[in-house]
Amino acid sequence: MNNHSTQTVTREAVVEVRNVYKSFKTVKAVQGVNLLIYSGQFLALLGPNGAGKTTLVEMIEGIQTPDSGDIVIMGKHWKGHADELHRLIGLSLQETRFIDKLNVRETLKLFASFYDLNHQRVEEIIDMVGLKDKCTAYVVNLSGGQRQRLALGIALLNNPKILLLDEPTTGLDPNARREVWSILFKLKEQSETSLILTTHYMEEAEQLCDYIVIIDNGQILKEGTLDQLLNEDRAEKLIAFTLEDDQHISNLDYSEMPFPVQWDTFGKSGSVALNQIEADIPTFLSFLKQHNIGLKNFECRRKTLDDLFVSMTGRRLNG
């Protein structure tokens, strides 16, 4: 169970996932996941494709039923409270298509009618997601980014207490992605909505969310705020390098290295997490010089979630 000690004092958990398991035939999609999501919290489920993010979110959405374990939303289980919970949740599924030959306003009006909302709310949403100039355009004629903003608008129609977005920016260009983010930034400022966002873009998780859960093979590998995750091993900075001559990699005696190196899959590049960068870089460089190893490329940067994921799994998030 995640331990958000600072948040539990002031906030109540809106979603509780307790020891949940879900399998499909031979695939163990979710294996013993525990999770708490608090009111107003923006939580990212970060993991590569096939990590189990969508299955976990679909169980929270009530679309899938866990094989075992409990999911409680605002103190209620899905069984017997579906209609009530549907009114509390807003969601955007991966790759949903709406009715091609309805325009943006008609699509929003249709979904608004499911929540007994009036047309004024539809106009508010059109403004909120920046689709005013496209409100009479057929859905089929919208760009990918506009469609995603429409999906987000539909998810926000009912002023949800819990917003579930399943990879909302996958396949979008950087501009379209930032447009979606800006809507979510405003939502964070202006409401107490909790967000559960699945993504395999670490940048998205870093930018939007205040709590990050790294998931792989159906299990939570690590969770915490961005700072907690990156500072856990006190090595928040990192040097990444590529050797000039590949043959040195095999010739190197790793035990002699002053710091543990994380080599990439091809063994051409490596990275080293450092505690005190000012003191450690000269040590590292003098080791290379001592062994007559040349560098093709050398950079020093802050550690990212991708680096953390590589250190835990040996794979990249988008790899």
Add this chain to the structure above:
Amino acid sequence: MDKIIKYDQLLQLLSAHAKELLREPGVLFWGILFPILMSLGLGLAFTRKQDVIRDVAVITQHQKSISEADSSSPLQTFLDTRTERLPFQSGEPAQYKLVIPNDKLGNTTFVFKQATWDNAIVMLKRGSISIIITETGDGIHYHFDPRNPEGQLNYLKLTAVISGEPRPQTSDSNIEPLTVTGTRYIDFFVPGLIAMGIMMSCMWGISYGIIEKRSQKLLRRMVATPMKKSHFLISLITVRLCMSFVESSLLFLFAWLAFGITIQGNVFALLTLFLAGNIAFAGIAIFTSYHTARTEIGNGLINVVVMPMMVLSGIFFSYHNFPDWAIPVIQKFPLTMLADGMRSIFIEGAGFTETIFPIAILSIIGVVFFSAGLKVFKWH
């Protein structure tokens, strides 16, 4: 308290389904124009009195042409005296034309083409002729496939004229053409076409529509809201029912204007049967689309349902031409029941008494399939 009917939700769903349908130009063509064109084409082909032209190969002796034959031969005499020789270029075989006028059945024009036996066989194989006439020392011989009705008909007509009937009759006094409403092919065809339209509209409109929405995850997205599932299905079926009504009305209007088709039986019985047909096929459509999320599989499933009925249910031609053992089976198909019921009202002047059985059975079929489909329906 949750209301049983949410009018705004139902209205929005009806409006969305109707707009989705009407904004697709293909729907107007395939749903409205195509059945009208079909009735026009088949109506004209089978209803109007037609002039026909038939080619006939003639050989006075095997491997010999007419010009080489004895000019006193009966066949040559017939060609010289009773037919009109068509202009031809030197080196080409001679052709002769004979018109048998008939103001009731339509004129028949025979074009006699001089040919060798080999050429005549090639023409026969290609289907451009159905009969070959040869002349040998012992008289005139007619060669045709006895199982080919056209060959038989040509034989009967040709033997009459070649054997020396004084002059072709222009009007058979003993023939009384049945052209009154209700006895023509178009009267048989239009009610069947309306029945087929109902089946197609439901199966493709409802079944395929659901499968497509499931494959696009739209169904899943919609049921993740407080939308009433019953409202979704009711709106989809209602829009299809209205569309079917418009399609059928326009088809009937056209058939009435073009061919003078009328409803000889009870109009209310027809409307009830129309509704029962829609209920039956809407139920079957829901059942057909209960599970798959792949449109390719959906295509196959819908075809499995509609194709046998389209072929067997006697929409285009009477199913009584099928073997006797098959007829009781065919008569139990929903499309057969619907088409037969419609024909009985259109042509035979039937009312509720005669159609209550198909109305009841079709409604039961619809309710049973709808309930079974809903029990196993996959929304996600």
